[in-house]
Amino acid sequence: xxxxxxxxxxxxxxxxxxxxxxxxxxxxxxxxxxxxxxxxxxxxxxxxxxxxxxxxxxxxxxxxxxxxxxxxxxxxxxxxxxxxxxxxxxxxxxxxxxxxxxxxxxxxxxxxxxxxxxxxxxxxxxxxxxxxxxxxxxxxxxxxxxxxxxxxxxxxxxxxxxxxxxxxxxxxxxxxxxxxxxxxxxxxxxxxxxxxxxxxxxxxxxxxxxxxxxxxxxxxxxxxxxxxxxxxxxxxxxxxxxxxxxxxxxxxxxxxxxxxxxxxxxxxxxxxxxxxxxxxxxxxxxxxxxxxxxxxxxxxxxxxxxxxxxxxxxxxxxxxx
Amino acid sequence: xxxxxxxxxxxxxxxxxxxxxxxxxxxxxxxxxxxxxxxxxxxxxxxxxxxxxxxxxxxxxxxxxxxxxxxxxxxxxxxxxxxxxxxxxxxxxxxxxxxxxxxxxxxxxxxxxxxxxxxxxxxxxxxxxxxxxxxxxxxxxxxxxxxxxxxxxxxxxxxxxxxxxxxxxxxxxxxxxxxxxxxxxxxxxxxxxxxxxxxxxxxxxxxxxxxxxxxxxxxxxxxxxxxxxxxxxxxxxxxxxxxxxxxxxxxxxxxxxxxxxxxxxxxxxxxxxxxxxxxxxxxxxxxxxxxxxxxxxxxxxxxxxxxxxxxxxxxxxxxxx
Numbered sequence: 001x002x003x004x005x006x007x008x009x010x011x012x013x014x015x016x017x018x019x020x021x022x023x024x025x026x027x028x029x030x031x032x033x034x035x036x037x038x039x040x041x042x043x044x045x046x047x048x049x050x051x052x053x054x055x056x057x058x059x060x061x062x063x064x065x066x067x068x069x070x071x072x073x074x075x076x077x078x079x080x081x082x083x084x085x086x087x088x089x090x091x092x093x094x095x096x097x098x099x100x101x102x103x104x105x106x107x108x109x110x111x112x113x114x115x116x117x118x119x120x121x122x123x124x125x126x127x128x129x130x131x132x133x134x135x136x137x138x139x140x141x142x143x144x145x146x147x148x149x150x151x152x153x154x155x156x157x158x159x160x161x162x163x164x165x166x167x168x169x170x171x172x173x174x175x176x177x178x179x180x181x182x183x184x185x186x187x188x189x190x191x192x193x194x195x196x197x198x199x200x201x202x203x204x205x206x207x208x209x210x211x212x213x214x215x216x217x218x219x220x221x222x223x224x225x226x227x228x229x230x231x232x233x234x235x236x237x238x239x240x241x242x243x244x245x246x247x248x249x250x251x252x253x254x255x256x257x258x259x260x261x262x263x264x265x266x267x268x269x270x271x272x273x274x275x276x277x278x279x280x281x282x283x284x285x286x287x288x289x290x291x292x293x294x295x296x297x298x299x300x301x302x303x304x305x306x307x308x309x310x311x312x313x314x315x316x317x318x319x320x321x
Numbered sequence: 322x323x324x325x326x327x328x329x330x331x332x333x334x335x336x337x338x339x340x341x342x343x344x345x346x347x348x349x350x351x352x353x354x355x356x357x358x359x360x361x362x363x364x365x366x367x368x369x370x371x372x373x374x375x376x377x378x379x380x381x382x383x384x385x386x387x388x389x390x391x392x393x394x395x396x397x398x399x400x401x402x403x404x405x406x407x408x409x410x411x412x413x414x415x416x417x418x419x420x421x422x423x424x425x426x427x428x429x430x431x432x433x434x435x436x437x438x439x440x441x442x443x444x445x446x447x448x449x450x451x452x453x454x455x456x457x458x459x460x461x462x463x464x465x466x467x468x469x470x471x472x473x474x475x476x477x478x479x480x481x482x483x484x485x486x487x488x489x490x491x492x493x494x495x496x497x498x499x500x501x502x503x504x505x506x507x508x509x510x511x512x513x514x515x516x517x518x519x520x521x522x523x524x525x526x527x528x529x530x531x532x533x534x535x536x537x538x539x540x541x542x543x544x545x546x547x548x549x550x551x552x553x554x555x556x557x558x559x560x561x562x563x564x565x566x567x568x569x570x571x572x573x574x575x576x577x578x579x580x581x582x583x584x585x586x587x588x589x590x591x592x593x594x595x596x597x598x599x600x601x602x603x604x605x606x607x608x609x610x611x612x613x614x615x616x617x618x619x620x621x622x623x624x625x626x627x628x629x630x631x632x633x634x635x636x637x638x639x640x641x642x
Binding site: 074083084131132146148149151153154155156157158159160161162163165166167170177178179246249250251253254255256257258284286287288289292 | 405453467470475476477481483486487500567570571572574575576577578579605610
């Protein structure tokens, strides 16, 4: 009998990563192409399909590719579409899954990147065996994948789970979505940079972060400064955890999950982000939920997480029949 | 063949209402007892069971009682328990469904009152045919029943759907739950009274509400004043709708429902509450959701709604097998 494998594809604004993955989460091969090289999605898909065929061709004959899973910004699971993704060159509604399935002659499932991460955690990661949990991806923005009773919460139109755009302060920071005060303008890699910039302006506190050229500061600088005990950096993590913890308490009141899993760059800061987030999450939570909800780090290898999540979509889909 | 009927029971802080209801939502008989008369739940259940038996006894022989549905504060569907309900005399965890089932020898299902309302809307009311919607009950407090893919969202521990205790202002009004700034301290019958009291203190605006004795003002007074064009009353409805609309936009970002249904006393204020809530819900919503989510009034007869919802639990339960 052949060993079943799946293709996982992570469509990002700059690069598109893809890998052939087995049921245990091992990447048998891996490659990537530039997403932003083609203004036409058709040309992009042609290049992608060619690369995938070449990967499949090189695969040992004992493997059988069962399907393709795609994680993409503004991905719609119901329709297999990418819709008005602000960070991609292809505008409007792209019938990505159908177009790729035709080229590859393989069943193709698509969802947004945070949902893919959630399925990845369920199949390969920190949420194994869980039926109710939330994955928060802390990258450039803040994404969320919500699992209810073992299934991704897609909602009426397939776009459920946009916790990054819930409101923290009605007249707060301007968000890329056009609204003000969205959670992701505070709790994300870019959010913590904005926090530090504000703190440096508003306080006279000495900080090694003052030495970094304006506009060049990034979340890693803040992490390194915090590790050295820099007060502004530490305060910025505390503030980020406070906002995130407060909004996670809202999420708990919504779906009462067994665990919330933090994933992505900012989550790698470990205790710096986990301690304050947990503290404020408990503080703002309704008593009936307190000390019941685990706050966990992702167990997906960060480098492969997105493609693993995308590949996991295939196993989840096959299970449904 | 006999006609199937269900018993619906609504356990409130003061009264417990119950009715025998058919599959079309007709109440065949109806009665109530005092909830607060018995410090011991055992004595309360004895009285309730006696009344129910007498109702069943009077029923025409062509009817067959299929089960009992109970809506109760802090009701847990998974365990059939009422847990630490702040407005009931019975403290701790009460195994209400089991105790009643034993006395009545009928399958008994229990959930919290807002979930019962949501099931009522799904079976008999404004959510017929919908699979993804949220019911918000605007009574003394704010309750919520969230339906995802045709099922109540219970979460890991059965306590999901407490939107009344999501945070509006971290240092805002003190809530009965012990936290500060919970949604229900603003958007509820008591919330709008607090808003008016604050507005009367902070502004010199003339208002007929100033004539009402301190501590006696209620939400109906505010409704009547608003109907007469009283500016304070109108401003209070606008403010309430703003807060509610903002938090409903968060709820949409969570579960992307087809509709949100407003139920209970404050919802009866009609346009006074619906217009501003809808306006701010759209304003604070992520563009991908805008003009897609219906904001609807409950279609359950308000007087019978709670017992209808409780009875509907039985039909929902039987369907699951």
